[in-house]
Amino acid sequence: MTQNVSVIGLGKLGASMAGAFASRGFNVVGVDVNQRSIDLVNEGHAPVQETDLEEYISQNKERIRATLSHEDAVLNSDISFVIVPTPSDEKGSFSLQYAEWAFKEIGKALAKKSTYHNVVLTSTVLPGATRQGLIPILERESGKKAGVDFGVCYSPEFIALGSIIRDFLNPDFTLIGEFDERSGAMLEDIYSRAMVNHQKSARMSLENAELTKISVNTFVTTKITFANMLAEICEKLPGGDVDVVSNALGLDARIGRKYLTGAIGYGGPCFPRDNVALTYIAKELGVEAEIASTTDGMNRSIAAKVADRLIPMVKPGSTVAVLGLSYKPFSHVTEESQGVYVARQLSKHGVRVVAYDPMSNEMSLDDLRRDFVVLDSIKECLAQAEAVLITTPDPAFKDLAAADFKNEWAEVLVFDFWRTLREQLKDAPGIKYVGIGTSEDDAANTARLKKLWWGNDGESNGASGK
Secondary structure (H helix, E strand, C coil): CEEEEEECCHHHHHHHHHHHHHHHEEEEEECCCCCHHHHHHHHHCCCCCCCHHHHHHHHCCHHHHCCCCHHHHCCCCCCCCCCCCEEEEECCEEHHHHHHHHHHHHHHHHCCCCCCEEEEEEECCCCHHHEEEEEECCCCHHCEEEEECCEECCCCCCCCCCHHHHHHHHHEEEEEECCCCHHHHHHHHHHHHHCCCCEEEECCCCCHHHHHHHHHHHHHHHHHHHHHHHHHHHCCCCEEHHHHHHHHHHCCCCCCCCCCCCCCCCCCCCCHHHHHHHHHHHHHCCCCCCCHHHHHHHCCCHHHHHHHHHHCCCCCCEEEEEECCCCCCCCCCCCCCCHHHHHHHHHCCCEEEEEECHHHHHHCCCCCHHCCCCCCHHHHHHHHHHEEECCCCCCCCHHHCCCCCCCCCEEEEECCCCCCCCHHHCCCCCCEEECCCCCCCHHHHHHHHHHHHHHCCCCCCCCCCC
């Protein structure tokens, strides 16, 4: 029974996996190129910021150690999880440069090992990358054969920043792309003992697993974009409410409620790039991926549409507050953040933008501060703002009351993309509340539908609307 694992790469996912495995009784050797990360782990501290990571590492430090040496890690474990960056390139593909280096070092270590070892790639790659791009490196450097002397799997995780450990230990399923039955069975056994909720594994070929990974994220973004489209439609209907529609749609077992909350676009380090990557690989294989490319295009158009809608509603030179700079609550990551995109778009229109995020202290703000002002509190933002945009459903914003928005302006405009404060602000004096995805003018929307069905001359256009 395998109890010794190694984790190559101690970034957010790698360090979190190390802590999670150790919490389940496994002995873990972590590898990183950063000496400070190594020192922190060996001292019982988290090398990066992530929810609960400090606690998991400190409480299980007797089972976790870190090293700069791939050889040390491979020789003292039975399975290695490789979690290194696979950055997007200019074509939309994923670069293997970091994975290739890691596999080269692992291959050298395998040459000195007399027992079977399983190598598991966790980083996101495109179909063919593991078998065609990386396994030959292991075989060349080790002088051994995959499937005979060592195993290979591709097993990406489905996690979100800010909840990596929880998501890793409680997955909907575990995805295993296997070179052969032995390597897949070994990994499945480890997952069965590591995962708290004991979900089943989906085992398949390397290529099918590589496609499954990017397909999951692409499907989810399509669902998000569909819900955002519904939100726009609901705003044009008398009594329209995207939450009412989504709640009903979610009752259908074929659809489900997750990711159907019409609001603002998706962001982060995975969703946008996986959509682009699926479009790229499909094109290279001679397949049209119009759904994926359309989803990506619609998502990237949101910031400009928000700016075009807001600019006519505020006075020249006024201040707009953006609440929410991370791409999601409880994360300090601003990569592909819709809040940041909207703030920058408004700034380009000459609007003074002030912003706040509950995780501001953890963020890298130098780049953001070139385009707008980042303040230390919600209170400072609201005191200056003629208009307020709530771009993430962070719990820190749910406790705001109408009185918090009072300032020198006679009326403050509030764009609430997640309808977080609908009950508190909908009818509050001195506040013009816009709940994205809901009807703001039932009379105008009724007139629009009446014209659609009856035309300007009062004669019916018929059920076809013609």
